[in-house]
Amino acid sequence: MTNHVEVPMADGPHISLEALPKPCLDKYCGWLMRNLLLTLTIVGVILGSLFGSLLRLLPPLDSDLIMLISFPGDILMRMLKMLILPLVISSLISGLAGLDAKSSGRMGTRAMVYYMSTTVVAAILGVILVLSIHPGNPKLKKSPTVTTRNEEVSSLDAFLDLIRNLFPENLVQACFQQIQTVTTKIPVPPVVVRKENVSQIVHASGSVLNTTITEVNVGPSTVTQKQLEFKAGMNVLGLIGFFIAFGICMGKMGEQAKPMADFFNILNEIIMKLVSMIMWYSPFGIASLICGKIAGIKDLEMVARQLGMYMVTVIVGLVIHGAMVLPLIFFVITRQNPFLFYAGIFQAWITALGTASSAGTLPVTFRCLEENLKIDKRVTRFVLPIGATINMDGTALYEAVAAIFIAQMNSIHLDGGQIATVSLTATLASVGAASIPSAGLVTMLLILTAVGLPTQDISLLIAVDWLLDRMRTSINVVGDSFGAGIVHFLSQKELALIDGRGEELEIDPTTLKLQALANHQEGSIGSGYTVLPSQDEEELPEKMDAASQYSEKDEEEPDEEEEEKKKEEE
Structure with missing residues (x-):
């Protein structure tokens, strides 16, 4: 309603003037205050990039000084990784305990179909772009590079290691080690x-x-x-496999497992409160990480000259996949605005861009989906831990581009079968990649070995991996979030059915009957009566249609009760 201000005039009628509108600055300041954490994170990214670029203008910095610059960011990464294990355990168990086996199976199938489909699309998109742009140049081989050890990686060994890690022999050991075949x-x-x-x-x-x-x-x-050896690193795949089975079995036990379910629900809430506290430190930590990485680059001009087109190819592919392919899939399935969804997960995206770890960003992703987008916790707690482990769209695209780039750099022509092998191997290798920084370089050995390309050329890509790793990790987090939104949309009927069953089991106070006790005393209102459920309620059917029958019976019951009262008074 428009406000008016009446100004009295000495010799004339009152004149009505409209009040001046609020300044736009107040409106924007209000938005910034409501989204203060997001604003501070964006400012941290900008300041980290700016100070890192300014430090490059100084003489070469000492390694100890760069370590001190990156130290606050290292503390942030440690705090986020500290919460991964309790968060994955509590979220999986509490999410699956609220679902029945049939509903969890359907949700898991939908999530797996989405994750594998988008990963295959990302790998194919990377192959198309690298063949079209052709960033590989044989002259790059003439530049001096740092040689690396040529490791032999077998596709069979990598697949068997994936299965072995899915079934850990020691659950405690899986918290900090995973098995690997060493040649x-x-x-x-x-x-x-x-x-x-x-x-x-x-x-x-x-x-x-x-x-x-x-x-x-x-x-x-x-x-x-x-021989089989244990290497340092959390076996996330094995932990997820065990606790998925644990949560499903606990959900089948019903009321008997309710104390355990309450414990993990409370644990999950505690972890999320810790995440909220840590996130206020994240702008400073992210600025420190980015500043240290930019300041530590040896020769930025030579890297840009050698690998500029390679970086452009990967970044263009990631932008197309994240800004066009994933939103299009989300819109086709849900008929909802994908850019409003993007606005809800922007905090998770910017955190992934700074930390380069999808598992480390997992607490923030939970918070964005559950608080900003109001996605059911049973969906996020089940889908997101799986997605953070196996859904690596950005990694699949990056590895497909890198493998063909190395082939072009060595003047090796790949036929159709080898290109198909690159796409398939990139998809499978990205699934097996651990959700830790720079895991793509490790799985890259598998792809190069499968096609017969020289693995020592990976040393060329290390110089720019710090930037591309952050870009592809942010796309991985976006893919996980869109997957949770799609699974939530497709699972609304199952979730509503589960909620409806819970409401049916509750006792309706309108259907309670008053039954007289033998030793009742007159003179007090309601004395001598106890409230018991009617016989019809004890045999509640599972179908919702029976509700109307109970309402008709309840309308007839008051007449019978009045007659009984009259007889007792006489």
Whole structure:
């Protein structure tokens, strides 16, 4: 309603003037205050990039100074990783305990179909872009590079390690170690095949010369030997597999498992409150991480000159996948505005951009989806931990581009079968990649070995991996969030049915009957009566149609009760 101000005039009528509107500055300041944490995070990213660029203008910084600059960011990463294990455990168990086996199976199937489909699309998009732009240049091989150890990685070993980690032999050990097949080369000594003594008479002197003839089979100098070793790092896949089974079994136990479910619900709420406290420190930590990374680059101009087109190819692919493909899939399925969804998860996206860890961003993603977008906690707690482990759209695109880029750099022509192998292997390798920083470089060995490309050229990509790792991690988090939104939309009927069953089991106070006790005393209102559920209520049917029948019976019951009261008074 428009406010008016009446100004009295000395010799004339009153004149009505409209009040001046509020300044736009107040409106924007109000938005900034309501979204203070998001505003501070964006400011931290900008200031970190600015100060990092300014530090590059100074003489080369000492490694200790760079470490001190990055130290606050290191503390942030440690705090976020500290919460991963209790958050994954509590979220999975509390989410699955509120679902029945059928509903959780359907939600899991939908999530897996979405995750695998988007990962395949991302890998194919990366292949199309790298073949179209052709960033690889053989002249890059002439530049001096840092050599790395040429590790041999077998596709079969990587697949078997994935299955082994899914079933950990020690649950406590899985919290800080995971198993891996390690290939070592053992030197083999030469083998003596034949050895005999020969006597020879020297004619000049008549003496006898004894000699020994030895026949040696040289053979291979080394033998490859495989063995299983434990490497440092949380076995997230094994923990998720165990606690999914734990939550499903606990959900089948019903009321008997309610104390355990309440415990994990409370634990999840405590972890989320800790996340809220840590997030107020995140702007400073993210600024520190970005500033330290930019200041620590050795030769930025040479890196940009060598790998500029490679970076452009990866970034363009990530932007297309994150800004076009994923929103289009979300809109086609849900018919909702995907950019409003983006606004709700912007805090998680900017955090992933700063920390380069989808698992470390998991607490923030929970908070954005549940508080900003109001997605059911049973969906987020079940879908997000799985997505943070196996949904790596950005990693699949990055690895497909990097593999073909290395082939182009070595002037190696890949046929259709090899390109298809790159796409398939990039998809599978991204699923097995741990949700930790720079895991894509580790799984890159698997793709290069599968196609027969030189693995030592990975050293070229390390110089720009700090930036691309943040970009692809942010797309991974966006894909996880869109997946949770799609699964929530498709699972609304199952969730409503579960909520409806819970309401049916509650006792309706309008259907309670008053039954007289033998020792009741007159003179007090309601004395001598106890409230008991009617016989019809004890046999409540599971179908919702029976509610109307109970309402009709309840309308007839008051007449019978009045007659009983009259008889007792007489």
